[in-house]
Amino acid sequence: MRSSAGRKICQVRFKMENSNLQDKNILLGITGSIAAYKSAEVIRLLRKRKAKVYPIMTRAATNFVHPVTFQSLASQEVVLDSFSKNKEIKHISLSSLADLFLIAPATANVIGKIACGIADDILTTTVLACQSPVLIAPAMNHRMWINPILQQNVKKLKSLGFKFVGPMKGKLASGEVGEGRMSEPSQIVDYVEKIFSFEKDFRGKTFLITAGPTRERLDRVRFLSNYSTGKMGYALAEEGKLRGAKIILISGPTFLNVPSGVEFYRVESAEQMKSCVIEKFPEVDGVIMAAAVADFTPLKKERGKIKKDKGEKIFLELKRTPDILAKLGRIKQDKILVGFCAETKDLEKEAKKKLKLKNLDLIVANNISSPGAGFAVDTNVVSLIDKKGEVKSFPKLTKREVAEKIWDKIKEMENQP
Numbered sequence: 001m002r003s004s005a006g007r008k009i010c011q012v013r014f015k016m017e018n019s020n021l022q023d024k025n026i027l028l029g030i031t032g033s034i035a036a037y038k039s040a041e042v043i044r045l046l047r048k049r050k051a052k053v054y055p056i057m058t059r060a061a062t063n064f065v066h067p068v069t070f071q072s073l074a075s076q077e078v079v080l081d082s083f084s085k086n087k088e089i090k091h092i093s094l095s096s097l098a099d100l101f102l103i104a105p106a107t108a109n110v111i112g113k114i115a116c117g118i119a120d121d122i123l124t125t126t127v128l129a130c131q132s133p134v135l136i137a138p139a140m141n142h143r144m145w146i147n148p149i150l151q152q153n154v155k156k157l158k159s160l161g162f163k164f165v166g167p168m169k170g171k172l173a174s175g176e177v178g179e180g181r182m183s184e185p186s187q188i189v190d191y192v193e194k195i196f197s198f199e200k201d202f203r204g205k206t207f208l209i210t211a212g213p214t215r216e217r218l219d220r221v222r223f224l225s226n227y228s229t230g231k232m233g234y235a236l237a238e239e240g241k242l243r244g245a246k247i248i249l250i251s252g253p254t255f256l257n258v259p260s261g262v263e264f265y266r267v268e269s270a271e272q273m274k275s276c277v278i279e280k281f282p283e284v285d286g287v288i289m290a291a292a293v294a295d296f297t298p299l300k301k302e303r304g305k306i307k308k309d310k311g312e313k314i315f316l317e318l319k320r321t322p323d324i325l326a327k328l329g330r331i332k333q334d335k336i337l338v339g340f341c342a343e344t345k346d347l348e349k350e351a352k353k354k355l356k357l358k359n360l361d362l363i364v365a366n367n368i369s370s371p372g373a374g375f376a377v378d379t380n381v382v383s384l385i386d387k388k389g390e391v392k393s394f395p396k397l398t399k400r401e402v403a404e405k406i407w408d409k410i411k412e413m414e415n416q417p
């Protein structure tokens with residue numbers, strides 16, 4: 001008995017000594033949910049792990065718990081939804097101070113407002129101004145949680161890089177059982193720690209990511225291309241940057257905003273993508289080839305426009321484009337090489353073949369015929385296959401979540417002897 005208790009104390013002490021929350025500034029948004037009382041425990045646990053906590057409450061939240069409770073636990077003045085104390089300045093100073101913005105509990109209302117860019121109180125204004133990671137712990141009745149409007153808002157926020165913890169399935173305040181219960185404070189604080197350790201786990205590493213389609217010119221006004229939007233590659237770039245890697249993003253034409261803080265190159269054709277990748281390759285520790293590079297390009301590119309009076313049928317002669325991945329596979333040495341494989345049938349077999357043929361470390365197999373997967377959607381259904389043949393399959397996830405899984409797998413491979 002005594003020895004097992006002793007061991008437990010040792011483990012707790014070890015965890016505290018190794019807490020990466022020491023001196024981190026955490027904004028804690030508290031909104032008008034019945035779970036607001038649990039924020040007291042969240043503050044206590046964050047402070048136990050040596051973080052500094054700055055509580056911000058919405059007007060509705062003050063109906064559930066008096067601000068004095070949070071003020072005492074955080075040893076900080078609670079920022080309230082009020083114009084009386086120079087709100088304009090405060091939302092900027094708070095957002096620039098934050099290492100992380102945690103909203104726990106987050107109501108359906110606040111999730112909807114953030115998803116729509118509404119900033120009508122101090123909490124939502126601070127979220128808009130905040131450039132640090134935002135972690136949301138939803139709490140609501142299960143019927144609110146499954147509402148498609150709420151689900152769309154969550155999906156949108158996840159694809160923009162907002163992190164979510166919970167909600168859990170369990171007994172709700174109404175007495176009903178369902179999904180909507182806020183995660184336990186200890187789970188939330190563990191997730192906060194995970195975000196900070198993520199931030200570190202690729203520090204000092206440089207990764208090259210390719211994204212989007214290529215365009216193969218036919219004539220002055222036409223090109224051959226594919227349906228890739230670049231969303232998967234851009235999500236990988238965002239996630240890698242968040243985890244501390246230096247990111248070089250080489251992108252074909254997309255309508256996406258260039259993620260801040262990455263070294264960015266815009267290319268058009270497969271040939272241009274190859275030149276740019278080969279030029280940057282010596283600088284990097286790994287490459288993730290998420291671009292949908294055209295396999296063929298017209299043999300002859302017309303200078304002007306191909307006239308339609310050339311006849312009822314015209315014949316295009318195509319030639320193979322350079323195989324960038326295969327080339328990297330030949331020269332990679334100890335660099336990590338990740339490829340994608342989009343197929344409509346025999347996915348695992350084709351992916352394993354490509355992995356071996358191109359000397360990859362990891363392949364992301366993507367069944368583009370399953371609903372919610374592949375090009376031009378925000379979600380993906382993938383399996384990760386490594387060179388030992390280990391296959392990890394995932395259900396439908398947002399592309400941002402898939403990016404998280406790919407980086408996790410790269411970390412796991414890096415740590416293997």
Ligand SMILES: Cc1cc2nc3c(=O)[nH]c(=O)nc-3n(C[C@H](O)[C@H](O)[C@H](O)COP(=O)(O)O)c2cc1C
Pocket residue numbers: 030031032033034035058059060061106107108109110139140141144
């Ligand atoms: C007793 C009570 C409990 C509530 N609990 C929740 C809840 O858990 N989750 C939620 O989304 N809304 C809940 N609401 C509704 C919110 O308080 C309401 O939508 C409010 O406008 C939220 O404001 P805020 O998002 O600015 O804090 C509750 C309302 C009441 C009266």
